[in-house]
Each structure stands twice: as structure tokens, then as C-alpha cells.
Amino acid sequence: MKKNEKCYTNRELSWLQFNERVLNEAGNPRVPLAERMTFASIYQTNLDEFFMVRVGTLMMQMNAKEKVIENKTGMTSEEQVKEILARVCLLEKKKAKIYEQLMGELEPKGIRIINFNRLSNEEGRLLEQYFDAHIAPFLSPMVIGKQQPFPFLANKQLYAIVLLTSQKGKKKTGIVPCSNSVFKRLIEIPTRPGCFMLSEELILHFISKLYPKYTIREKSIMRVTRNADIDAHDLYDEDMDYRDMMEQLIKKRVRLDPVRVELSRKINDEAKQELSNFLEIGTSHIINVKTPLDLSFVFTLQNYLRDQKELFYEKRSPRETPALSMHESILSQVEKKDVLLSYPFESMKPFIKMLNDAAEDPDVVSIKMTLYRVADRSKIIDALIEAAENGKEVVVLVELRARFDEANNIEMSHRLEDAGCQILYGLGDYKVHSKLCLITQKKGDSYAYITQIGTGNYNEKTSRLYTDLSLITANQAIGADAAKVFLALQQGETVDEVSELLVAPKCLQNKVLEMMEEQIANKKAGKEAYIGVKINSLTDKVLIDKMIEASQTGVKIDLIVRGICCLKPQIPGVTENIRVISVVGRYLEHSRIYRLGVGDEEKMYIASADFMTRNTVRRVEVAAPVYDPAIRERIRYIFDTIMKDDEKGKEQNAEGIYEDRHINEEPVNSQEIFFQDAYEACQKEDRK
Template identity: 35%
Template sequence: MSMTAAPDLADPGLYLNRELAQIEFNFRVLAQAEDASVPLLERLRYLCISCTNLDEFFEVRVAILKHHHAFGDVRPGPDGMSASDVLTRIRERTLALVKAQYDFFNDVLLPSLDAEGIRFVARDAWNAKQRSWLQGYFRNEILPVLSPLGLDPAHPFPRILNKSLNLAVVLKGKDAFGRDGNMALVRAPRSLPRIIRLPSEVAERPYDFVFLSSILHEFMEEMFPGMKVRGAYQFRVTRNSELFVDEEDVENLALALRDELNIRGYAKPVRLEITEQCPKPIARMLMQNFELSEQDIYRCGGPVNVSRITAIYDQVDRPDLKFPTFVQRVSKTVTEERSLFDAIRERDILLHHPFESFSTVLELLRQASTDPDVLAIKQTLYRVGNNSPIVDHLIEAARNGKDVTVVVELRARFDEEANLKLANRLQEVGVQVVYGVVGYKTHAKMLLVVRRERGALRRYVHLATGNYHQMTSRIYTDFGLMTAHPDIGEDAHQLFLQLSGLGTIVKLKRLLHSPFTLHTGIIARIQREIDHAEAGRPARIIAKINALNEEDVIELLYRASRAGVQIDLIVRGACTLRPGLPGISENIRVRSIVGRFLEHSRVYWFQNGDEPEIWCSSADWMERNLLRRVETCFPLLDPAIAHRVYDEALTNYLADNQQAWRLLPNGSYERIAPGEDMPHSAQQSLLAKICG
């Protein structure tokens, strides 16, 4: 096409807002809950996921925006919107999302659960036996751990923990000291379950549940003997959960983070949720105490902590209301009990989770921990989960005399405390623990085993798109590659040296890595496709990522589209590129897949004339991943593996017409329907193909 009168590709009108795009993702998650073809208890979980996602959005993204706005940072982002503008639009879309969540909860979910014998029993529906049992439960299990607080000059408004359940209570009468009652607060400790299942002797249905808030409401006067409760209103405050540590100005990052964690639960408030029935004077009192404005209040058409209903999922034994179970395929090498070192030496091994079991990775570590020929193990850990066998194997390796080095990312958001404990546990057995690089989160997923074979050293490497987390490996889609390729082994060795020591930028042979060569590597490969297109050769880019917002990459993708490069982007979450704009991005298509499993793998494919390249990575095409984190990107050199990933992760997902959404130029999404095509679900096809 003609490249005359080139538009300004930095025009703010060409960029969507990152925060608003993130909210739109939660609408797509909620749409899964609203989909009647999804099993009922899975619909419940999708509702809860949309709620917890929104919590984190306020704790992090809104908190950062409010911080910038408060300190006069009015610089607009690539989309041209100021922090104030974005906060206004966030409120508009959040109000719509919250209404949709509670409409679904009240009008669809509760009646549907009731029809299946699963009921949240409201106070006005308790029979005499249930009320008696619940009163006993309140007196024996709840009341002893409560500390109701009357509000007066001697009892000022207390500190309220982030996202905790609380009730503002309006009282009438005098207490034992003759004080006039007016207001009190009841804080529900985290130790109390938010959902209580009625025992069979008093339940009327197979599964009868009661909200903790209902019990507190019903027996509130027992907390204030001699006084009359005029009203009790739930509320919940969300606080800034970003940790602010000046890493260059602390002597010990672990100690500094521990201090920050101690106060995070009481950081600056950013959102107040209250019930719809809460009177304006009570709302105003809460708003003033939390130093929030009317714009920060969200009224809820039900329990303020509706996300806690996810607790019933594991309590309800109804397989017919859940996704069908599946058996992950276990590597043949593991089932044959062969040496994984022998198998990897013969050829690279690809693992596609959750369809293939994470047990192969665990087995590699287990064998390495006991193999007398293994000299050293090096690994990055970002999120590992509780009671991880990964950690057990690393400890066993250290006890067996291996040199074990682990890079623990202490700043993995919301896993900071767990990772501090993990670091301490590893250090106690002699593992060398490194906290990464000052100023850069280590998000790379690498495992390196050094083994002596026939008088020489050989390196075995596992590289992945996802974390070393056994639980998420069953619900996230990710790729892992095991290889003994000498160049990749040398590159992994150099990266670990860079993470644990001090030195200049390393030059790698095969891998790309942030914050050094990954961004420039992507830019160079997009430019290469532009060159092919301008020379009249076929040119195409396909990328499967979780998010896209890096300005340089987006601008070059626009240039590629104008040059005629065909571009397909599979972006699960927030995408700030506008596809389908005439003369700008008409050759770019963006789709999002939201299904049973969380799409987490990152795969980049470049046509490169007749020599296509395919890469897997830990990095999304985001500014933070490409420029402010330690990330890895690895090529798939085995043609069979490259073809398999291209087929399973790219063409398969581009054919999805069951769980796919199309991004429109205005930033909204529309669900893709099969039309005349055969229905195709990418995830279901992989379950059938790999798991049988």
C-alpha cells in the first residue's frame, strides 16, 4: 500500500487506556458466569474471580492513579487521558460491573443454586431449629473472638484491615457505665469463616449455608446487652497494596519488605463498599473517617464480600455442577521410570500445561537432588505456592551436598510474605538465596542442573512461560521446555551469574532477555516483517500474550500493518492497541480467549520469509516486562516441537469460536460466534487431543 501522508502514530487517539482495558477483561470473566452452558458451580467461581480481580485492580492500579493524582502528576499516558480523567471513567465502568455482578448473584445464581439444593439461607427463612443452632454457634464460636467497639471520645474510630468484613451498628439506650449508645463497630476477624454450612440435623436441603454477616446481624444485640440495635450495615474498605521500598537505600531488602508488609493491611484507603441500605449519615461518617470522597463509595446489592462464596465450591460434592475431571498426561519418560537426563540428552522435551502434568518438572528436580553426578542446581522462584515439593527437592539437594542457588523474588505481588518465609527456609539448610536485582523484579522461569558426565560438565535446562507452582499448573495454560542444548545451557548459566553476582551485560547466544535484548529483539523482528512486506514477500506475525501496552511495540505494529504485514494477536487481558483502524491497523486482529483455564502462555511467531521463528517467553508485551523486569525468551529449535506449539497455541486459538472475543476499534469486545463454521473450542480440543 502507499505510505504517503503517513499519520502520526503517536496520536493519543490510536491508544486505548490500560486501566479501562483491564476492567473490560473483568466483564469478559463475568460473561463466563452469565453463560448458561457453563456448569453452575463454575459460574459461581467466575463471579468470584471477577470480584477478586476487581479488588486487586483497586489495590494496585487505582491506588497508583490516586497517588499520582494526589501529588499533582497530571501527565497523560499514551492515550492522552490524565489520572483524573481515568479515575472518572473507572468509576463509570466499575459501577456498571458491580451492578452486573450483583444482578447475576441475586437474580440468577442464588435461584439456580436453590433449584439444585444449594441454598444461602436468609435470616427471615430460618426455622426454629436452625435459629437455635445458629445462636449456639454464635455464642460458642463467634462471640468469643469478637471485640465490638463503641465509638465515643474515649474510643476513636479504629484501624480497619484491608478487605475485612465490618459492620457499622446504630444503637439506642445506655450501657453499663451509663453512657448513651450511638454508634459501634463490629470487626469480623479473618479467623472466622465467612460461610457456615448448617449441619444435616437442622438443614432442610443437602447444602444449606449461612453468611457470617447474617449471623452477626441476627444476634447483634447479644454484643450490646441492654441496648437496642437500630440498624447494622456491612462495609468493606480496600487499601493501597503496593509496597514502596527504596531498594537502593536499604541494607537488607528482606527486612525492609517485612516492615512494609506489617503496615500494608492499613495503608491508604482507595475504595469503600457499603450495602445499598446504608443510610447517608452512616456512609458519610465512614467516608470521612477513611478520608474518601463520594466517588470512592460503591453500594452493593448483597454481601460486601460476595467473593467469599467461592468457599462452598469444595464443600459441595456435585461433580455434575462442575467441569468434567480430566487426567493430565504424564511424560512417557516418567512412567517408564527412565533417567530424565538420558531422555533430555536424546531430544528436547516440551510440556504443555495443564494438559500435561507438572510432575515431569518435579521428577527432574527429584532425580537431580539425589543423582551423585549432579554438582549444582540453580532456579528462579517467583510464585511456588504452599508446601511445594519443588522446595522439598531443593532442600534435599542441599542436604545431599549439591551446590544449590535459588533466586527468590521477594517482590512478587501478594506473595511477598510467603516468599520471605520460603527464603528463610531455604537459607536454613544452606541454600544460597539471592533476591534478584535491585530495581528489577525477576520474573524469568529458569531451572539449571549441572551434571558431570564422562569427565565433562553438561547443563540441563528447564525454561517456562509460567511459574513453578504445582496448583496453577493445573489451571493455567503454559509451556515448559527441557533441553540439553549447549548454547541454551551456556546462556542460562550466564543469566544466573548475572542475577547472583555483579558484572557487565552478558551477550547470549540463543536467548533474549529483559531488560537488555528482549525489547530490541522484538522490535527487530517486527521490522524484519515490515521489510519482507515492502519487498513484496509474505509477512505475518502471530503473538499469544496476556497483555499489550508497550508504546514502541504498538507503534511498530501499526507501521507493520500499514506495510501490509498480517498480524494476529491473542491477548487474554488488557490490550491498548486499537485494531481495525482504516489506514492504520486494518491488518491487525486482536482476540481474547476466556475459558476453563487461565490463558497464561506467551508465544511469539514471525514468518521471516521461508524461515519462520517461534519463541516462548515469560514476558508479555508490556512496558514493565520488556524494560523493567528480568525475563527470558527462548527459541523452539526442534522442528517437531516448533510445529506442535504453532498448532496448539496459535492456529488452534485463532480458530476458536466458542470462548473467543474480538476487540473492536472503540475498545469494546464482541463475542465471536461460530456462524457457518463448526464450533471449535481451543481448550476443549487440547483436552481431547492430549488428555484423551
């Protein structure tokens, strides 16, 4: 196969493109105004995590002895960080314009975020009184000096930084923490209902009152983002309990090095260099931001707008699936037919009921599950605890390394263990990211399996926000494979071979490659050939190169990739048979679908794994075949409808740019169609 470096996009830069698509929704006039505020906040939250994890990793690589080269575009870690910072600065300018637009559109709706330039003298006096009585007593202003070293700045917290001159002419730096649970972030102007000032701006305005013996030279609000990429192997101690080790890791992470500093106002170059020295970070990582440094206050603003329903999405709630009755045992119904649940359009309640049924069914002998992220008050956990208390064998693999959910998972593991569940903490070399549940029933002198395989977490909250698929089947061959997976996990190993499932790290990437090879062979033999994949990210170079080879052979390839996509489509002679679309809508696209072949020969899977190397060969992931004809047809419908989405779907061109699509007379919003389908199916069932 001819190598063509033009086919590849750098992973980090592709991710920034994805987050720009999120930001674009904040500026999209076709999105209700209050919901656009949510997208602006999501953009910021996404970018925070990107710096904490990805930029943090790259900066550690820059300090490593051996130079690390990205395997698709050949960029060094230093080159990637430099390009990331340049693009983020451009995105900040775009965010500022969108934020200003949003605030302007909020004013006619009765909501304003204002500064002192728009206040009368009387209003300024009232706010000064409020500052003196309700804010100043709870502040801790510091002056940096020999007796007061530069303080530790907590991750993502707001601080006022002020450049001071003493009465003797000495230059000093002052720091005031502005994040405080005692006073409100949004302070309403007493004489103007619906008009607010951010508390940090009020602090900054009156900061001279906190430093009466100094002259204020410059001032700004500051926010530091710290590296959060820390590996459990860094703390590994074979004599330490694994759960205790993870608790120590969480404590260590909060004090890792800064990777970004945001300032709300410009400060002079000398002060910027001084700040750079204090925080031991390059000046290029100090970024000026023209919007509030923490946009989480928009959710409070939304509460003031709730009575204006036109500013929000039409209310939608998950429907009960017509495939199951909530008045009968879910287990007995699944024994008769496979069932597919599609979130958030359909409810997770049938799955939770199935766990509760299993907890009470005298024929159920065991429940085994892998848990990656769960809700805070999880009914799934309650069901597993009840099953254990009823004498069932309950084996739960709790992945303690699920990033930013470690503390919740540690607490949950304690609860499960106290109830008598057998807890596994994952594998040393591999995160367990699979979504797998196996229920074993006693059937006379034999036994039978009910297996559930999903694309998303066992989390009631995210099941209402993410699009995911959940397959429940009584197929005994699938159940036997699932039993092999759990047996291997209980022995601290991974499976070497399975017959029905695809299971990473040893039996997924290679199996997908074989199926792609089959499509290449079909095309060479003059037969129809097709590859269709829906995933969140595409970075696995082995799979990318195989798809390039398939495209060059003439195989038609449709890729629905929400986020990172390191493959450029539509390049003549190389990827011209590949289409890539991305959908960013009301709900987070999260389901994974693999389709290889056409007609009766089509092989179809739903999976927990994206086509990322970390998923395909570095984690335990599971993909399940779909055999039921009706469910296969439904998944084809889901896939094909998303491919037609030109309301929220963007298509990538040969230059790697995502463009608007205009392929239908009336724009198609796939998520709205799926919800409408779910509502209509539920109403149809009610009329029976």
C-alpha cells in the same frame, strides 16, 4: 507513521473489560452451575487486587507534586480513578443480576442462601438462640467516641456498621467485626437442610442485642480494601538485611490507606460523609454492593453439591507426556532431543523428576534456578535441598518482591539457605521474573548444559490451573546464554548481549523490534510477512506503535491477549490488519508465544515476558528460541487452535468492544481440544 490516538485503550479500563469477561462466565449457561460460582468469586478476588494495586498506585499519583499523565490516552490519574469507579458501579449491578440468577438456579439443587424474610417465627427463634450461644460471646461491639476512636479496619475483612441514637438523643456510630475463625460463615437452618444464612447477616439482624442502650437508625455490612502498592525502595536501608527489610515492608503494607469501601446497604448522606471522614477517603469510593461482600463461601457450597457431577466440569488431570519415560533419566533423554511440556494438559512431574535426577547424578555439578512463585509444599524446593545436601552447587534467585507471595518466598529462602544453597535476592532496580533453570554436567574434561525455560512459575499447584509451556533442551548455545544470565545475576547485574535467548531488560524489547522491522521490510519487498503473539497483557507503547506501523505496511498480525490490551484493532487505514482475541476459560491462559515470519523463515520463541513495559525493560525476563521442528509445529498448532476458539474466545472490534465469535460449525473450545489431545496421546503410548 501517522499517529492515531483512537488506536489506544487505557490500561486500567482495558483490565476492567477483562474482568467483565470473567464475570460473564459466571452468567454463562454453557458453564456448569457450580463452576459459575467459582468465576463469580474469581471476579471479586481480581477486583480486590486491582483496587489494592492499580487504584492504590493511581491514588498515590494523585497526591504527588507532579501530575502523572497516562502515555497512551493522555488521562490523568484523577480521570482514570473517576472512570474506574463509574465502571465498577455498573459492573456491580451486573454482578448482582448474575448472583441472583445463580442463587435462583441453586434452589432446585437443594441449596439456598436465605434471609429473615423467608423464615418462620420458630426458625427465627432457633437462630436467635444460636446467635446468643455461639456468636454473640465472640463479638466485640464498639461505640465510636472520645474514649474510643475509630478502629483500624483490616483489609478485606467484614464489619457491621451501625448508626446509633443514645437514650439522651446523641448520635453515635457502632462497629462490630464480623470475620471470626470461631464461628462458621455459613450457618445452616436447623429445620431446613441445605438452607444457609451468612453469619454477618445474622449478626446484623440481631445487632440491637449488642447495643441495648441505643436505638438503631441504620445498619450495613462494610468491607474496606486497602492500598497494597508499596515499593521496597521506600524502606531501603543499606545497613539492613534485604530479607529483614522485606519482612518490614509486609508489616507496613497491611496498614496502608483505604482505596475502596463496600456497603451491603445504603446509608444516609450524612453518615456516608462521616464514614468518609473517619477513613479519609472520598465518598465516591464508597460503593453500594447488592451481593455478599465476600463471595469465598461459594467454595463451601460447592462441597454440598459434589454428588451432583453434572454441576461441575468433567474431571481432568494432567497426562504424562509421551515424549519422556519416567523410568529413565530425564537428563539422558533430553540430551537426545528437546522436550516441550504443555501445562495443565501435561504433568509437571517430568520436570520435577529431572531435578531429582540431577540431585543424584554424580556428573551434575550445579543447578541454578530463578524462583518467583512456588507452591506451599513444593517438591521443587525439596529437590533443590536434596541436591545441596548431596554436595551440588545450588544457586537459587528468590524474588522476594513477588507481590502477595513475599512471606512465602521469605520462608522458602530460609529453608534453602539452611540446606546450603546459595541464595540471591534479585536485583535492586529490576524484579527477576524469568523462569530459568540451568543444570551443568561434568563431561570428562569438559562440561555440558541442560536448560529449561518456561512461561510460568515453578509451582505444582498453578501448573494444574494455568496454561503454560516449558521447554527443556540440551542446546549448548542456549545453555551458554543461560550461564551468562546467572553469572550476571550473581554479580548483581543484567546481561548486555546474548546470542540465542532474548533477555530483558537490555536484550528483549530491542530484539523484538528488530524482528518486527524484518517483517515490515519483507512486506515492502513483496514477500510474505506475519506477526503472531500470545501474551497476557499488551501495554508497551513502543511495541504497540511498531505493530501499528507493521499493520499500515500490510503485515498480518494475530494477537492472543488474555487481559489488558491497549491496542484497538481493525481501525481502517491504521490497525485493519490486526486481529485481537481473548480467551477466558476453565484454565487461566498464561503461556507466552512470539512468532515472527512464515515458513522456514519463521522465528519462534516461548517467553516469561508479556508485552508490558514493566516486563520488557524493567524486569529480568527470558524468551527462548524454539528450534526443534516437531516442537515448532506443535506450538503453531497450539497458537492456531486458540485463534479458532469461538467457545471461550472473544474478538475485539474497532471500538474496543469484545464480541462473540461464530467461525466454526461446531464451537471450538481450545482448552478442551488440548486436553483431549493429551489423553489420546497418552492412550496411544500405552498401546505400544
